[in-house]
Amino acid sequence: MGIFDSYKALSARCVGISNEGCGVARVDEAGAKEEGMKVFVQDMLPGEKGKIKITEKKNNMTYGVKVGKIAPSKNRCEPMCPEFPVCGGCQIQHASYECQLQMKESMVKNCLVRMGHFPENEITACMEHILPCKEQYYYRNQMQYPVEYSREKRCVNIGLYKRSSHMIIEHKTCYLAHPAAEIVRNVAQIFFSELSRIDAAKALRQVVVRTGFMSKEMMVIFVISKPVKIDAEAFAEVCGEALKKDGKGMRLISMWTEERPSSTKWKNPKGTWTNIWGETTIREFLDNRVFRISPDSFFQVNTKQTVTLYNKVKEYLRYDGALPRMLLDLYCGTGSIGIFCSDACHHMYGIESVESAVIDARNNARMNFIEDTEFFCSRAEDFDFGAMMPDTVIIDPPRKGCDEALLNKLLQLAPTRIIYVSCNPATLARDLERFFHMQAEGSVKYGIKKICPVDMFPQTTHVETVVLLSKNR
Numbered sequence: 001m002g003i004f005d006s007y008k009a010l011s012a013r014c015v016g017i018s019n020e021g022c023g024v025a026r027v028d029e030a031g032a033k034e035e036g037m038k039v040f041v042q043d044m045l046p047g048e049k050g051k052i053k054i055t056e057k058k059n060n061m062t063y064g065v066k067v068g069k070i071a072p073s074k075n076r077c078e079p080m081c082p083e084f085p086v087c088g089g090c091q092i093q094h095a096s097y098e099c100q101l102q103m104k105e106s107m108v109k110n111c112l113v114r115m116g117h118f119p120e121n122e123i124t125a126c127m128e129h130i131l132p133c134k135e136q137y138y139y140r141n142q143m144q145y146p147v148e149y150s151r152e153k154r155c156v157n158i159g160l161y162k163r164s165s166h167m168i169i170e171h172k173t174c175y176l177a178h179p180a181a182e183i184v185r186n187v188a189q190i191f192f193s194e195l196s197r198i199d200a201a202k203a204l205r206q207v208v209v210r211t212g213f214m215s216k217e218m219m220v221i222f223v224i225s226k227p228v229k230i231d232a233e234a235f236a237e238v239c240g241e242a243l244k245k246d247g248k249g250m251r252l253i254s255m256w257t258e259e260r261p262s263s264t265k266w267k268n269p270k271g272t273w274t275n276i277w278g279e280t281t282i283r284e285f286l287d288n289r290v291f292r293i294s295p296d297s298f299f300q301v302n303t304k305q306t307v308t309l310y311n312k313v314k315e316y317l318r319y320d321g322a323l324p325r326m327l328l329d330l331y332c333g334t335g336s337i338g339i340f341c342s343d344a345c346h347h348m349y350g351i352e353s354v355e356s357a358v359i360d361a362r363n364n365a366r367m368n369f370i371e372d373t374e375f376f377c378s379r380a381e382d383f384d385f386g387a388m389m390p391d392t393v394i395i396d397p398p399r400k401g402c403d404e405a406l407l408n409k410l411l412q413l414a415p416t417r418i419i420y421v422s423c424n425p426a427t428l429a430r431d432l433e434r435f436f437h438m439q440a441e442g443s444v445k446y447g448i449k450k451i452c453p454v455d456m457f458p459q460t461t462h463v464e465t466v467v468l469l470s471k472n473r
Helices: 097-115 120-126 179-191 195-203 232-246 303-317 336-340 355-367 404-413 425-439
Strands: 010-017 023-027 038-041 049-058 061-071 142-150 155-158 204-211 217-224 251-259 272-278 282-286 289-293 326-330 347-352 373-377 392-395 417-422 446-454 464-471
Touching: 010 038, 010 097, 038 049, 097 120, 097 425, 097 446, 120 446, 142 179, 155 179, 179 204, 179 217, 179 232, 195 204, 217 232, 217 282, 232 251, 232 272, 282 303, 289 336, 289 355, 303 336, 303 417, 303 446, 303 464, 326 336, 336 355, 347 355, 355 373, 392 404, 404 425, 417 425, 425 446, 425 464
Parallel strands: 038 061, 217 251, 326 347, 326 392, 347 373, 392 417
Antiparallel strands: 010 023, 010 049, 023 038, 049 061, 142 155, 142 204, 204 217, 251 272, 282 289, 417 464, 446 464
């Protein structure tokens, strides 16, 4: 008998959703020693009630499963994807879109209150309603497909990971990906399963597809574990035929390899990049701006909703009616935020640690005929700001958030406004708490003026948030 087999079924009600998409249930059984206990339960939505059973306790977290019938929430719906119960790509496709928006809004608020320790009434007062996404499916412009080679079948499987594992599941369609990316994935699966390409198949680790929604230009990156010959001309020809047959005007124009030895951690972005066919970049358009994107450069994955996000940033730039004379854009990537908002400032500096992204940013500024703009290659926390006196600073860090050294430098720069664009409410709350703790020891004081969640990632628990900090006068 397993260690948890003796646990009895407990009545519980779901009160929220976790960052991983599990329902956050509270044991609701009067008199039970577990009464009030928080249990993370897969496939349970806020408002649902029923019996659960504890299955695991790990790192001070308790996990459980549903037992028997659960009274369904009115917000539960039938997922579009038949692989949703097992695929790790989506977490909340079983919830109505209105419910998804409510959960994400609550997630941002709860992180700021519980993890950032900000007064709930102050957060509520400055928090705007989440900005919804018009298109809840087929919105991703970048897909990373893991690859595994089957020695028994002598073929490759290219798909998505099973939930909470590194096992690849077969699927016909990913309903988040641009349809053209799925065409390329299907072509790659057949192409690398041919016996004549067995060496390439064994070395292949990922197929990354980047898609220009507006430009209709596509890039494919083959992540490989060792140098290997890939017949790029043949792959481009087969892809071209498949895309032409689809009739949507999509064109594969760039192909790269990234050699990443098997001993290298997958999250390490450093590899050996080689352009094996076609152009070195693809283009994408945001409103009336055009951007060139290199294979290793960051660009928001939801092209159309990025315009909504950046318009909110631009609105906050104009918050008090005065355009900033100098805008400092940190973690600027290809310069997309600063260039998009260039008509809302007089001069702009961008700081980015990825050299190819900095090159893209400089080219993007030239292509959009934007002057009074400079980009520097450096880690934001290491950059010497010297005598810079920016009116406004935009920070758009990766999911891990900001370095404490950078937060301290922001206080020294003392801009009139700071706009924090975050893709992780937890690290956002942590950074803001650190920032306000640091400022308590100095003379420069800021207050939170506006908070706006933006749904960039429908069907998932991820949410983007824009926060406006304004210096007290």
